[in-house]
Amino acid sequence: MGRVSFSQYNMWNSCPQQYKLNYIDKLGESSGNIHTIFGTAMHETIQHFLDVMYNVTKKQAMEIDLDILLKDKLIEAFNDEKKKQGDRLPTTQVELEEFYGDGRQILKFFKSKLAKWYSKKNQRLEAIELPLNAEIKPNVHFIGYIDIVLRDTYDNSIVIIDLKTSTRGWNKYQKADKIKTSQILLYKKIYSDKYGVPMDKIKVEFQILKRKINEDYEFPIPRISSFVPANGKPSINKAWGGFMNFIESVFDENGKHKLDVDYFTNKGKPCDWCEFKQRGLCSAWN
Secondary structure, three states: OEEEOHHHHHHHHHOHHHHHHHHHOOOOOOOOOHHHHHHHHHHHHHHHHHHHHHHOOHHHHHOOOHHHHHHHHHHHHHHHHHHHHOOOOOOOHHHHHHHHHHHHHHHHHHHHOHHHOOOOOOEEEEEEEEEEEEEEEOOEEEEEEEEEEEEEOOOOEEEEEEEEEEOOOOOHHHHOOHHHHHHHHHHHHHHHHHHOOOHHHEEEEEEEEEOOOOOOOOOOOOOEEEEOOOOOHHHHHHHHHHHHHHHHHHEOOOOOEOOOOOOOOOOOHHHHHOHHHHOOOOHHHO
C-alpha cells in the first residue's frame, strides 16, 4: 500500500528526480536543522497554550510562561533530532539562542493580539494536530496533520489553521505559489470528505510567524500575519487535479511506485541546496 504526504507531492512537483532518489531509491540523508527544530517547538508551544485556553480556562493559559515553555520545547526538539543524527549536532548554541530570542518576540505578540485570532466567545477547539488519513485511490493513502481545527459557533463552520514559521513572512510570490497554498486546500477537501462537512462550511487560514521584522518602518510590522488563499470550488478542483496527477503519475494500481516513468531532473537554482547534487548522486549533474 502506498502512503503519500503533501511533502512528497511538493518534492515531486519541484523535481521528480529528487523525489525518486529520496522516496523510491531511499538514498536521502537530509535531516532536521535549526529551522525544523524551531518550527516544531513553536507549533507545540502555541498548540499547548490553545489547548489550555479552550479546554481549561483562558486565565490559566495566560498564566503560562511561554518563554520557559518554548525553551523546553526547543531543547526537546533539539535532543530528538540529535538522537536521529548520532554524533552530528543538528545546530549550534548560537543559532539556538538566536531563534529562541525570535520565538520569544513572536509569542509576546501572540499573547498581546490573541483575540484577533482566538476567542472562546464564538469558537470551540475541535482538534490540535488532527491526523488526516484518507484513501485517495485504491491502495494509496494520504497522511497529513492539521495544526488547529476550530468550530465557529456563530455559523457552525469549521476553521482549518496551518501555522507556518518563516524568516520574514511570505512575499507576494510565495502567496501566489499554487503548490505552497494547495496544502491547505487539499486539507479542506479531505476534511470535508472524511467528516461530511460541506466545503462552503469550511474556512482556511495560514498564520505566518515571522522571526525577523524590519524595525525601520514608520508603522510596526506584525510578528504574525494571516493569509487566506482563494479556496472556493474552482481553486479546490485545480489543487486536487494537480495532486491527483501526481498520484496517477507515480503510483500503480497496487499502490507501488512506478519505475517505468521519467523522473527527470528539474534543473534550477534549488539544485544548489540539493543533497543529491552535493553527494554526486544526481545523474543530471555528473
